[in-house]
Amino acid sequence: MSSELTFRGHEAQQVNDEYSPKPNKPWLSAIRPIRYMLREQRLVFVLIGIVIATLFFTLAPSTTKSSSSFSTVHYDSHPISYFENEPKSTPYHQRAAAVVHSFGKIPLGIKRKGLRIVVTGGAGFVGSHLVDRLIARGDSVIVVDNFFTGRKENVMHHFGNPQFELIRHDVVEPLLLEVDQIYHLACPASPVHYKFNPVKTIKTNVVGTLNMLGLAKRVGARFLLTSTSEVYGDPLQHPQKETYWGNVNPIGVRSCYDEGKRTAETLTMDYHRGAGVEVRIARIFNTYGPRMCLDDGRVVSNFVAQALRKEPLTVYGDGKQTRSFQWRV
Numbered sequence: 001m002s003s004e005l006t007f008r009g010h011e012a013q014q015v016n017d018e019y020s021p022k023p024n025k026p027w028l029s030a031i032r033p034i035r036y037m038l039r040e041q042r043l044v045f046v047l048i049g050i051v052i053a054t055l056f057f058t059l060a061p062s063t064t065k066s067s068s069s070f071s072t073v074h075y076d077s078h079p080i081s082y083f084e085n086e087p088k089s090t091p092y093h094q095r096a097a098a099v100v101h102s103f104g105k106i107p108l109g110i111k112r113k114g115l116r117i118v119v120t121g122g123a124g125f126v127g128s129h130l131v132d133r134l135i136a137r138g139d140s141v142i143v144v145d146n147f148f149t150g151r152k153e154n155v156m157h158h159f160g161n162p163q164f165e166l167i168r169h170d171v172v173e174p175l176l177l178e179v180d181q182i183y184h185l186a187c188p189a190s191p192v193h194y195k196f197n198p199v200k201t202i203k204t205n206v207v208g209t210l211n212m213l214g215l216a217k218r219v220g221a222r223f224l225l226t227s228t229s230e231v232y233g234d235p236l237q238h239p240q241k242e243t244y245w246g247n248v249n250p251i252g253v254r255s256c257y258d259e260g261k262r263t264a265e266t267l268t269m270d271y272h273r274g275a276g277v278e279v280r281i282a283r284i285f286n287t288y289g290p291r292m293c294l295d296d297g298r299v300v301s302n303f304v305a306q307a308l309r310k311e312p313l314t315v316y317g318d319g320k321q322t323r324s325f326q327w328r329v
């Protein structure tokens with residue numbers, strides 16, 4: 001038996017290494033995730049997840065709303081109550097942010113829009129009580145005072161409140177502020193004080209009122225002048241009606257105040273008639289109450305101070321004078 005080596009190299013070998021890609025099926029890649037979703041009710045779970053997330057994001061903010069320390073319902077009556085449940089150390093800008101945050105949640109129409117108000121003489125006895133009321137009802141107040149008879153202590157409890165600003169300024173000098181309303185109270189009211197520098201008193205009433213009326217006209221603000229029962233002078237009618245024009249001595253020791261306030265009233269009405277400024281005039285009678293200076297010089301504080309010191313009460317003249325008194329808080 002012979003063995004035979006046979007060369008088979010020349011034989012064509014069956015070569016099968018040619019690349020043959022699978023036929024392209026684009027619809028298959030699109031259908032694959034759908035088939036995946038449909039398998040084992042995955043789609044149902046996805047839908048349930050979407051519903052739960054939607055419910056959470058819809059309801060979660062309103063839950064936070066009612067559980068926060070937010071007492072915006074007190075906004076009109078007591079804005080400070082926003083911060084009642086907050087630690088006292090919370091910086092004001094953070095508390096202010098809380099207020100802004102809270103405001104966004106009040107349905108439109110419920111909240112009263114706060115006004116920007118300037119109160120001249122706002123650090124005084126009457127002015128500071130007015131400032132308290134305005135801030136309590138939600139307005140932003142700028143107090144302008146030269147501290148001749150006003151005192152910082154009367155408004156110190158508002159320091160740090162973003163609704164409150166204090167400017168040391170004499171209304172005899174012009175001032176430009178963007179405000180909605182002007183309450184013009186700046187002027188010493190006690191006879192002792194306004195007689196101290198009569199020229200300054202009449203200047204305050206005339207030039208000061210002119211400046212504030214000019215401001216009211218310029219910015220379109222409503223203007224209130226606090227006038228006085230003294231515009232009736234030594235009245236011949238009792239009690240005095242608003243229609244009564246008074247009986248005023250133009251050259252007496254009280255004239256700086258009486259005539260000053262009468263001129264202030266005249267200017268107020270002329271700005272109203274001539275420039276269309278919306279105005280109010282309040283003729284305030286003899287006031288007394290908390291924050292009145294002990295050395296105010298008016299009859300009530302004099303009598304109280306004398307009684308406390310167990311001194312005799314000083315009655316000027318024949319003691320037959322009559323006055324209308326107003327308790328101011």
Ligand SMILES: O=c1ccn([C@@H]2O[C@H](COP(=O)(O)OP(=O)(O)O[C@H]3OC[C@@H](O)[C@H](O)[C@H]3O)[C@@H](O)[C@H]2O)c(=O)[nH]1
Pocket residue numbers: 189190191227228229230284285286287297298299300302303314315316317321323
């Ligand atoms: O110690 C006193 C102080 C005052 N009086 C008398 O009490 C009366 C009231 O005097 P006041 O000093 O309290 O002040 P008046 O009432 O004259 O004016 C005051 O009240 C009205 C406001 O409009 C004025 O702004 C304010 O000056 C006066 O007749 C005065 O002579 C006293 O008898 N004793």
